Amino acid sequence: MxxxxxxxxxxxxxxxxxxxxxxxxxxxxxxxxxxxxxxxxxxxxxxxxxxxxxxxxxxxxxxxxxxxxxxxxxxxxxxxxxxxxxxxxxxxxxxxxxxxxxxxxxxxxxxxxxxxxxxxxxxxxxxxxxxxxxxxxxxxxxxxxxxxxxxxxxxxxxxxxxxxxxxxxxxxxxxxxxxxxxxxxxxxxxxxxxxxxxxxxxxxxxxxxxxxxxxxxxxxxxxxxxxxxxxxxxxxxxxxxxxxxxxxxxxxxxxxxxxxxxAGRYAVATFGAASGRPVKARLMLSKNPAGWAESLPLAATDPVVLAIDAIAADGKDVSWLWDVDYEQLAGRRVICTGPRALDLAVRLTYGGVGHEVVPDLSAAIARAGELAGEDVVVDVLSTYTPFQKLRKLGGLA
Missing domain, CATH: 3.40.1190.10 (Mur-like, catalytic domain)
Structure with missing residues (x-):
């Protein structure tokens, strides 16, 4: 062009x-x-x-x-x-x-x-x-x-x-x-x-x-x-x-x-194989409140990883987090990751949802593997930018 x-x-x-x-x-x-x-x-x-x-x-x-x-x-x-x-x-x-x-x-x-x-x-x-x-x-x-x-x-x-x-x-x-x-x-x-x-x-x-x-x-x-x-x-x-x-x-x-x-949605990727502790994760893209409302019920694993960023492709204003029913995750182990993990952590705190904050994506997946144990596929819900990074880390892109 x-x-x-x-x-x-x-x-x-x-x-x-x-x-x-x-x-x-x-x-x-x-x-x-x-x-x-x-x-x-x-x-x-x-x-x-x-x-x-x-x-x-x-x-x-x-x-x-x-x-x-x-x-x-x-x-x-x-x-x-x-x-x-x-x-x-x-x-x-x-x-x-x-x-x-x-x-x-x-x-x-x-x-x-x-x-x-x-x-x-x-x-x-x-x-x-x-x-x-x-x-x-x-x-x-x-x-x-x-x-x-x-x-x-x-x-x-x-x-x-x-x-x-x-x-x-x-x-x-x-x-x-x-x-x-x-x-x-x-x-x-x-x-x-x-x-x-x-x-x-x-x-x-x-x-x-x-x-x-x-x-x-x-x-x-x-x-x-x-x-x-x-x-x-x-x-x-x-x-x-x-x-x-x-x-x-x-x-x-x-x-x-x-x-x-x-394009990688719902694909199961393997992370950390080179380290000798591979973790399998299913990737789900959730870009906005409407998407999260549909995807959260599909995230059935314990733990579950939630990845958040807020550049233009994700939406810069993360106030939409307050419109999502994260309360449904109460009682499960939740890992917050991505550049705006702390914003999500505040939302989960007010919702009474226990969680850990692991900002680095690779470290968050590794932590989820520790909690889940071997041969368990961990669900990962992510906004657009972390999703693309996870696809690359998992060898899907």
């Missing part, structure tokens, strides 16, 4: 493109969608290109595309702020819009400005714009998708509402309610603006447990190798997008079953 500033547009041209964006889940969703499309495409490994390592800004997208000039299909993880350019220059067939969360503020000042950029770009694209697959449970995503020519709505069942207090259309306080379903099942959340017409759309796909149900009642079972309710929501979005790309649902689901550790 330094040699040719127009390279991105040229590399995007003459390809069928599916783009995935959102604060949480875009890397995993991209891996799931790429696997689904490859499974349903002749010579899929050669014909489908994706930026699998998560490099999702202009240079990362261009690099991935340049390495596969023969690939006719591109499944691209796309940073939120480059979505308008991808719409304008790439003319994607499908655009998956997942969600917005507050850790975008350090990089983009106000997350509504990102949503407005998506909305304006989709309106400008008009009839030539993508079919959008959008999370109906996220008000800002819903508003941003409102100008698209066609939207496929996914009821992800998302329970996190703390980043969706105000109506993005008129500024009123949104009303969040529970909608009862069948007897014995969990209620589902529903949002609505009391001051303007913006409301949660009727879903084309609904996630409930391990199943995804279409509006006509057709049900598909998700058999994933990545854990968590949120990944089932990601898979539902990937399934809808794959079908729009012409992939049969059975084939798409079979492809998604092959995804195990997208």
């Amino acid at each position: 330094r040699i040719d500033p127009q390279a991105l547009g040229k590399l995007l041209a003459e390809r069928r493109i599916a783009a995935v964006t959102g604060t949480n889940g875009k890397t995993t969703t991209t891996h799931l969608l790429a696997a689904a499309v490859r499974a349903g495409t002749p010579d899929g490994q050669r014909q489908v290109v994706t930026n699998a390592d998560g490099a999702n800004l202009y240079h990362g997208v261009a690099s991935a595309l340049a390495e596969a000039p023969q690939a006719g299909i591109a499944v691209l993880e796309t940073d939120e702020r480059i979505v308008p350019r991808i719409i304008a220059e790439g003319r994607p067939e499908v655009l998956v819009l997942l969600n917005f969360s507050r850790d975008q503020m350090d990089r983009n000042h106000e997350i509504k400005s990102l949503g407005r950029g998506w909305r304006v770009a989709l309106e400008a694209a008009g009839a030539d714009g993508p079919v959008v697959v959008a999370n109906a449970c996220d008000p800002l995503t819903t508003w941003a998708a409102g100008t698209a020519r066609t939207v496929v709505w996914i009821d992800t069942g998302a329970g996190w509402t703390q980043d969706a207090a105000l109506c993005p259309n008129c500024g009123a306080v949104l009303r969040h309610t529970s909608v009862p379903l069948a007897p014995g099942s969990l209620d589902r959340g529903h949002w609505d603006c009391p001051e303007c017409p913006l409301t949660q759309p009727v879903a084309d796909y609904t996630v409930h447990g391990d199943e995804v149900t279409e509006a006509d009642g057709t049900t598909w079972t998700l058999d994933l190798q990545v854990p968590g309710r949120f990944n089932r929501a990601n898979a539902a979005c990937a399934l809808a997008a794959a079908r729009l790309m012409g992939i049969e649902p059975e084939v798409a689901l079979r492809g998604m079953q092959t995804v195990t550790s997208p």
